[in-house]
Amino acid sequence: MEKIISQKILIFGIILMLIFSFGPMISSGNSNIINSKQPDITTNLNEKKQIYFFEESQNQNGGSFEKKIKTGYNYPETAFVCGFVSDKDTDLPIENVEVFLFGEDDEGNYWYNYSYTNTSGYYGMHTSAGYIYLSFYRNEYFSEYIDNIVIDPYDILWFNVSLTPIPPVTVTVCGYIKNKITEEPIPNVFVDLDWYDDYGHSWDNDSYTNISGFYKMGAPAGDIKIDAHPDGYYYCESDWYNANENQTIWINLSLQPIPPQTAIVFGYITDKMSGEPIEDADIQLYWRDEEGNYDYNYTDTDGWGFYKIYTNPGRIRIRAYKTNYEYEYSEYYWIEDNQTIWINLSLNFEPDETLAACGYVVDTVTLAPVKYAYVRYDWKDDEGHMYSKYTHCDKAGYYFINVPPGSAQFLITSFGYEEFETSWFDFNESKAITWINISISPQITIQIDKPLPGLYINNNLKTPFLSKIFKFLIPNIKPLIIGPITIEANITKNTSGVNRVDFYIDGVFQKSDNIEPYNFTWNKTALFTHTIKVIAYDNAGTINIKTLRIRRLT
Structure with a gap:
């Protein structure tokens, strides 16, 4: 009996001796980062993204071009569009062609940019990712258009275009514009001419009637019609006429006066x-x-x-x-x-989005970017109006969204992650862009159920009552292990399901388990302090990590 008591006193003494030498036991990161410089990845990504903001003019291969800020703030320009413009008849390059770019994304944000070809006919300009439209214009040529272009971040797209010269103006179009009821001429009427050829090219011209109601203007050979809509008269347009070179076409219009409106x-x-x-x-x-x-x-x-x-x-x-x-x-x-x-x-109220919010969404555990995360804000103003809008992050976890002046609260989530809701942010004209960086937590969670704080001998917890007391008094107490131990992990499943659980000792992989209960038996001899790490993977590609510091005597 005295021997048993002595053994218990010895064990109790060993426990007390080791308690005060042990450091923190479990590490876990579940804090959400908003406008914080704490994680290095956030600061680095912010600085890197700035290089894509168009803040000054640039040159590409000798071609000069200017940039315009869209709706008052900078948008990330991560793609590039370029090409050559030539004369369709001669194949020679055309200088000073205006190339206009209009872009729009899935959320309805839009932007524009333009460039001019150099002496080699080359143009080039940056753009944001999305859907873009290009137009090519010079006075002596028919304009050309390219639409339905999908451009992704970091794309470089080439579009070479040939412009058709406008044929010589040899046709004369003339006529009289009269009052349909009185037959009197109508002076100072704006007359618009529309022209098309067999290849789908369009062209226009215009003129005004004189005191006699007479107008006259030129056009190339092709299909022609005119229209007029002076004050006090209904809109009127002619039929289409086919005009040959050097021909004179007479087109008269009689306009119906608008009667008194009763x-x-x-x-x-x-x-x-x-x-x-x-x-x-x-x-x-x-x-x-x-x-x-x-x-x-x-x-x-x-x-x-x-x-x-x-x-x-x-x-x-x-x-x-x-x-x-x-x-x-x-x-x-x-x-x-x-x-x-x-x-x-x-x-329906739809506020003017003159401001913007942007930032990065990262994983709370790994600090890795969360690709294509869903970002939505709920907005309100002082007059009680409410409004919502959403966007998605790109591959780098970056998002950009227009915001009206007022107050907005953001909700962020992604497949395999918990929803996170921010506090309310004030948006006003003093700050065009507000950076809001967010970390979101994986839905999958880990709890190491074994070993718990206390003494384990041959995989059995001794003095469990004392272990609970020590854990209450000293939260960071480490487990003390004598002999082999089975490490058990409790995984909380999410909507995507658990893929596997990996076990590590001191950074060295030990076992991968994909069947519940998730465990690993560590029976190799090891002394002093060691680190157990458990990594849980779900089917959405997200992970969570738990570490546990223990002390082994055998």
């Missing part, structure tokens, strides 16, 4: 969410009669959101618009002479 449309324009009246909303009335004549009338709402607009008998529709709101259209109505009808519309 019908009236009233209405109120309100905010769809708040019901408040919208002042200074733009009102457009579209009108068409049974003969095909059509016209537009315009007015604005007053301080009560009220409008009043006159029209003629016929088929009508109202369109309302206000800055920071979406367009809204009414149904079509038939209105009679001297009739009054009411058409009320409510507009």
Whole structure:
């Protein structure tokens, strides 16, 4: 009996001796990083990304070009478009061709850029990733267009273009513009000419009528029509005419005067969410009669959101618009002479996104970029308007999104990760771009169930009651192990499921387990302090890591 008591006292003494020499036991990183310089990866990525912002003019192979900032802030330009422009007839390079680029991404953000060809016909310019459209223009040539271009980050795309020279202007187009009812000439009428050839090229010209209602202008040989729409008359256009070289084509138009407008449309324009009246909303009335004549009338709402607009008998529709709101259209109505009808519309608030937020989304555990993470913000202003918008990160975990002035809260997630919601950020004109870097935690979690703090002899926990007391009094106590030990890991599954669990001792791989319960028996002789590391992998490609410091005596 005394021998047993002596052994217990000896064990208890060993435990007490080792408790105070052990350091921290478990390491885990589950903090979300917002605008923090703590992780090196965030700071480095921020600095690296700045090189893609277009802040100054650049040159490529001798071709000079300028840049324009889109909607007031810098966008990352990680792709490049270039090529040569030549004369289709001679194959010679064309200098000073204006190359215009328009781009748009999946979220509706847009940008533009332009360049001019050099003496070699070369052009080049940077662009953001997305969908881009190119146009090529010079006075003496037909313009060419390339659309539906998909460009990814870091792409370099070449587009060589041949421009067709505009043929000589040898056709004369002339005629008279008269009042359809009185047959009197109408002076100072703007006459527009549209021209096409058999190859789909287009061209235009214009002129004004003199005091006799006469106009005259030139055109190349091809298909021609004219149109006119002076104040007080309905729009009118001619048929198409085919003109040969050196031919004179007479095209006369008789315009229908707009009769006195006796019908009236009233209405109120309100905010769809708040019901408040919208002042200074733009009102457009579209009108068409049974003969095909059509016209537009315009007015604005007053301080009560009220409008009043006159029209003629016929088929009508109202369109309302206000800055920071979406367009809204009414149904079509038939209105009679001297009739009054009411058409009320409510507009959806859509704020002007004059600011921006950007940043990187990284894994809380590994600090690796989270590819294609979902980033959404919920926005509000002082007047009670609310608005939401979302985007996705690129391959580097970088996102960029337009934000209106006001307050916004961000929600970030990705497949295999927990949702993370930020605090509210204030956006105002004093800061065009706000950097918000986020770390999100994997859904998969790890708990090392064995060994726990205490003494293990041959894989069995001794004095479990004392172990609980020591753990409570000294949270960082290390397990003390004598003999072999089975390491057991408890994995919390996520929506994608667990792929496998790997076990390491002092950084050396020991076992990979893909069947529950996840464990590894460590029966090799080892003395002093060692580190157990457990890595859990899910089917989404995310991981979580737990480490445990232990002390072994055999």
